Each structure stands twice: as C-alpha cells, then as structure tokens.
Amino acid sequence: MTTLGIYEKALPKNISWHERLVLAKKLAFDFVEMSIDETDERLKRLDWSKDERREIREAIDETGVKILSICLSGHRRFPFGSKDEQKRSQALDLMEKAIDLASDLGVRTIQLAGYDVYYEEKTVTSRAFFIENLKKAVAMAAAKEVVLSIEIMDDPFINSISKFLKIKEQIHSPYLQVYPDLGNLSAWPENDIGYELELGIDQISSIHLKDTLAVTDTFPGKFKEVPFGSGCVDFLGCLKVLKRLEYNGPFLIEMWSETSENPELAIKQAKAFLLPYLKEAGY
Template identity: 30%
Template sequence: MYPSACIEWLFKDSNPDFADRIRAAKAAGLEAVEFHLWDDKPIEDIRVALEETGVKLTSFCVGPRRSLVDPAQHEEFLAAIKATLATAKALGSPPLVVASGFTRDDVSLEEQRAEAVKALKQAAALAEEAGVVLVLEPLNTIVSHPGMFLSSTTLALDIIEEVDSPNLRLLYDVFHSTVMGEDLEEVLKGRIHLVQHVQFADNPGRNEPGTGTIDWPLTVSKLRDLGYDGAVGLEYQPTKPTLQSIAQARASTGL
C-alpha cells in the first residue's frame, strides 16, 4: 500500500495554486495524489504538473454529480461520465469516483437499486471503451451526507457484482464505513478483489489518522491480510500544517 495525498485539502495552506500542490506533494516524498471534482480545476496545469513530477493521479470524481437512482437524471449522469472520461484521458486515465445520489423517499429500495444498476451498466460500458475504472463510493448518512442512497459497503458490492463489469469497482473509505458502524473485515472478506481504491480519515472529525479513535495499525493489517495493496487516499481535513499532518498520518498508519 502507498499513500495518495488528497490535494483538495492537503497543501492548500502552503499552495493556493492547485497544480503546485502536486509539486509540493512530490517534494514531500509522495508519489500519488487525488482530488474531488474536476470541472472547477485547471486541467491543463494539472496535466503539466503530473508530467513534470511523475506523480500518479489515483482518482477524481465524476462531475457534475447526478443521481444513479433517479431515471430522470440518467441522461445527465451519462453525459457527466462521458465528459469526465475525456478529461481523465488527459490525466493518465485514473479511476473515477461515482456517488449514488440521494434516496427517493417515495420509491422502494428495490426499484432504486434497479435504477442504479441500469445506470451503472451503461456507465461501465463507456468506461470499458475508454479503458478507465469507475469506483462506486458509499458515503455515511450520519455525519456528512444525510439522505444519500448508498451508505452500505455491502450493498455497494452487491450492486457492483450485479453490474458485472471489470471497469466498475469499489472505493472503500474507512471513515465513512466506520461512521456507519461497519466492520472492515466483515464487509470486505471474500470481496477484496472488487476494491480498487481505499481512503483514510480518522473518526470523529474526519481529520488525519492519529487524531481519533480508529486503530490504524489494525486497519492497515486487516487490509493487507485481505490482500489489498493499492493506493490509500489521505482524504482528510488536516488540523495542522500539511507537512506535519502528513507526517502524523504516515506515522499512525505505517504507510
């Protein structure tokens, strides 16, 4: 496993220029970065910084965000997929993060799941053609994203299996999963091959590892034992200057 700095938040204190955060990450000894939405970012500047530094981009989000569970938004969702895939091509074709959208209170869980599968099958076909992996991310509904349809890792993995595409995988966020009361080993055992990307933030607070109650050595050990060896996004809001924050995160996790 290796760390990937979420430059949405990390290096923001020292580098207001977004692309310079990639250079700052490289100078700090990191070989990978990620960020959130792309349509408010200087894409050409990012491309130049990635090429200049050799830093790997490990993910960014499909945008604009649209609902998987509302068929009225599927056309716009697929348009967002196409636009984001075109942008990803210029940035090394990293995995692209997809969220579910909000629960439709007047519609059954089964119908909403079916709509999500329908939309994701079409999106995965586009991703296969582009040679890009989409990563579906469950988000907690207790602290950060009330009303989000997909908050369960198990349900996300069930949907991924139903879509049945090598280009749709899971983003497992330890913070969101912990907030929802999930047990990492229980939800990922036997399905780690479906996990493309992992993100770390401590709980409570969504700050750097070492500020909350999560047992990070145990978390890392469990992920390794299950067979995960990919990127780990440091996707947290730092409580101290970035370099100190990253040093604490790496010391706490052993990455």
C-alpha cells in the same frame, strides 16, 4: 510497494496545478486525487480545452507526481437515481466527460459517490435508476480502460462493502470496483470492519484514510473534518487486515484543509499520525 496520495482539498485552494503537484512532491506524496464536486467552479473542469489538459499533463511530467484518481462527487447534484429525467441525463453527460478527462490525463480511477440520490427521497425506483445508469457508465468507462470505483458512503444506500457487492452482482465488469473509506466503513455500527474488508478484497481498487465519529441512536455520525486520532477508526487493525489480505493498492489521505490557515502543517500532522500505523502494519 504501495503508494500514498493526498486529496486535492487538503492542499491550498487557489494555486495552479503545477504548484499543487510541486507541493505534493515536497510533502513526499506519490499522487494527488483531483476533486470534481458539485460546485460550478469544479464542474467546469469537465470542459477543459485541449491546451488546458496539455498544461496539466506537462505539470505531471515535470514533477513526476501523477493524478491517479478523480473524486467525482458532482453526482450529488445530478444523481443517477433522480426522478427527474433531465438530471439523469446530465448525470450520464458528466460521467462521459469525466471518463474523457481521465483518459486524457492518465487518471486510472474515477471514484463515484455511492448515492442513488442525495437531495431527493430514496425509493425503490431511485435504486433501479441508479443501477440502470451505473451499467451505462461502466460500459463507457470500459471502452476507455478507466475504472469506476464506488466509495463506501456516509449514507445508508451503500455504507458497506456487502451492499456494494449486491450491486456488483448485477454488473459483471472488471471496470466496476469499490473504494472503501476506512472512516465511513467504521462509522456504521452494523459493519464488522475486518469481515467487510475480507469480503471485498478482490474488488478494492483504492483506500481512503480518514477518521470519523460513529453513528449512534442519538447521533447521526460525523463523516468529515474529524481530526485523526479523535474518531472511531482502528487504523492499525484495518491496515493489518489489509496487509494480511495482501492489499497492495494505493492509500489516499482524505482531508479538507484547503482553506485552513496552514494546509501544509495540517497535512504533515496527518502523516505523522498515519505513517507509524502503516509501518507497523507492514506497509
């Protein structure tokens, strides 16, 4: 029995974690994915006190809705591959704090953005630094039994499961896995989606459900806020492949409706679109 989660940024922004989990339960989700992005506001979560962490654990206990994953996109600002030694050091510091937070909250997976660098020029050196620091991060995560899972990105550095596997070959650990985003995977024309999922099935810890507009020679693609059904993702095809491969991990609806007029309605519409495909595929 697979589980279905909702991204924190789909739910209203200025509410407490207890309210957020209550709403997720009302909307019939099994879990929420927390966001720790590059804003100061969300990075502060890495320094939550013991009492603040206890409050969240109590909210999880009361509602029965878990926080199973953290989307740690704060590494866009402080990347593992940065040419700036201080930023690389901050990246590892963020990583250590995120692993401690995950351990305290019962989070199983930290999703890492698969960028060597985001705001800097990509080089052979940035790739080397990324792999060197990812190795250190995986060792830290293994010590706390937390899985690091790299998302397939909106960026050529890791935009396929094949590219993830090239890096995985160099880091032998069950604590490094892949987190395919069906939207991001589908938007790159060079990807054979079915083949990519087949290739990576042993390493897939979670799946993001999101629509995207494809990259072309004249269009850079659109990777966020594409309404479900208006993009390039063959949801039924992807889900049928995953079912055939006996994927039983979680699915996570990724959307950004936290500041919209009616986040609840947006989420209900997304579920109304996706659930028939999940059902038809056999989930």
